[in-house]
Amino acid sequence: MTMKSTHDSPILVTGAAGDLGAIGRNLTAMLLDKGHKVRALVRREDERALALRQLGAEVVQGDLTDLTSMHRAIEGVARIYFGMSVSAAYLEATVNVAAVARHHGVEAFVNISQMTVTQMSITETTDSPQHKLHWLAEQALAWSGLPVVTVRPTVFLEGFFLRLAAVGIRDSNELALPLGNSKTSPISAVDVARAVSEILHDPAPHIGHVYNLTGFESADLDHYARVFSEALGRTIRYRNVPLSGWIDTLREFGVPTHVLNHLAVMAELHAQGRYDRMTDDLFKLIGKMPTSMYDFVKLHAAEFTPTEATV
Numbered sequence: 001m002t003m004k005s006t007h008d009s010p011i012l013v014t015g016a017a018g019d020l021g022a023i024g025r026n027l028t029a030m031l032l033d034k035g036h037k038v039r040a041l042v043r044r045e046d047e048r049a050l051a052l053r054q055l056g057a058e059v060v061q062g063d064l065t066d067l068t069s070m071h072r073a074i075e076g077v078a079r080i081y082f083g084m085s086v087s088a089a090y091l092e093a094t095v096n097v098a099a100v101a102r103h104h105g106v107e108a109f110v111n112i113s114q115m116t117v118t119q120m121s122i123t124e125t126t127d128s129p130q131h132k133l134h135w136l137a138e139q140a141l142a143w144s145g146l147p148v149v150t151v152r153p154t155v156f157l158e159g160f161f162l163r164l165a166a167v168g169i170r171d172s173n174e175l176a177l178p179l180g181n182s183k184t185s186p187i188s189a190v191d192v193a194r195a196v197s198e199i200l201h202d203p204a205p206h207i208g209h210v211y212n213l214t215g216f217e218s219a220d221l222d223h224y225a226r227v228f229s230e231a232l233g234r235t236i237r238y239r240n241v242p243l244s245g246w247i248d249t250l251r252e253f254g255v256p257t258h259v260l261n262h263l264a265v266m267a268e269l270h271a272q273g274r275y276d277r278m279t280d281d282l283f284k285l286i287g288k289m290p291t292s293m294y295d296f297v298k299l300h301a302a303e304f305t306p307t308e309a310t311v
């Protein structure tokens with residue numbers, strides 16, 4: 001394995017089209033802002049790929065599980081951000097990208113994982129298929145000898161607290177989630193992208209490190225409902241909804257079984273208090289406090305507010 005250390009070569013950002021947390025899309029913009037060249041990997045040519053080109057990225061289309069497209073994506077790059085949507089192909093994609101990265105030689109491989117992996121070991125797992133794939137992917141990357149940096153964020157604000165909550169807040173003034181009454185410390189995926197952009201800007205001091213990224217505070221769901229109320233100027237109440245019915249509704253919307261099984265375990269772990277975690281790793285990386293729930297709700301207020309047509 002040869003090591004590249006040229007700072008003129010592009011940084012590969014996978015999952016760059018962005019779907020849920022959109023770390024790849026935000027990261028692409030942040031790295032371009034810092035003056036880096038970015039090669040953005042997208043699964044398909046669409047308006048999102050066009051938008052990345054308009055930002056100034058070199059866009060490469062390919063599948064992370066495909067060997068030929070990964071040679072095309074990795075040849076000539078020195079630093080890689082590896083991330084993709086939660087899916088059953090996660091381990092195959094990680095090992096495929098790692099194998100090609102080893103072949104071409106890179107100076108940094110930033111892998112996004114999940115905070116729960118911190119509590120997993122050869123004898124400790126969870127029932128989430130995605131947690132297991134992330135744990136195995138971290139193992140394989142450790143064996144690979146690649147210069148890996150691991151980023152393990154807690155739950156994203158953009159998932160449970162936006163995409164999965166917006167309709168209930170907008171239409172019923174309810175934060176309706178199956179998360180129990182324990183504390184949780186959600187983080188904005190934009191903050192995660194900021195942390196990754198700092199690492200990729202100057203990776204050498206970070207190689208071999210694991211960063212556990214948490215949010216602004218750890219609090220229970222009633223507290224967050226009060227924050228929603230304050231930010232939106234109307235009363236929002238938390239309703240701890242039964243998990244099985246919530247999962248059935250998502251299934252009706254076509255959410256894949258792998259993702260449903262992962263979300264169900266996340267909800268159960270929330271109820272057990274397993275997301276009640278606080279670290280200062282994000283502050284150490286970006287020199288700023290994480291985005292608060294209040295600021296996040298203000299930023300997305302339109303998505304939580306009924307329009308004239310719906311009232």
Ligand SMILES: NC(=O)c1ccc[n+]([C@@H]2O[C@H](COP(=O)([O-])OP(=O)(O)OC[C@H]3O[C@@H](n4cnc5c(N)ncnc54)[C@H](OP(=O)(O)O)[C@@H]3O)[C@@H](O)[C@H]2O)c1
Nearest residue numbers: 015017018019020021022023043063064084085153155156
């Ligand atoms: N959500 C959370 O609460 C949370 C918490 C901690 C960690 N994480 C981790 O964060 C990561 C996800 O980050 P994110 O939310 O920024 O991702 P995202 O917004 O869902 O974007 C992922 C991108 O990956 C692309 N992709 C999926 N499969 C692909 C394949 N086989 N080949 C090429 N591209 C593929 C998707 O393309 P298309 O859009 O074209 O489908 C999508 O644009 C995962 O590792 C997840 O475990 C998530």
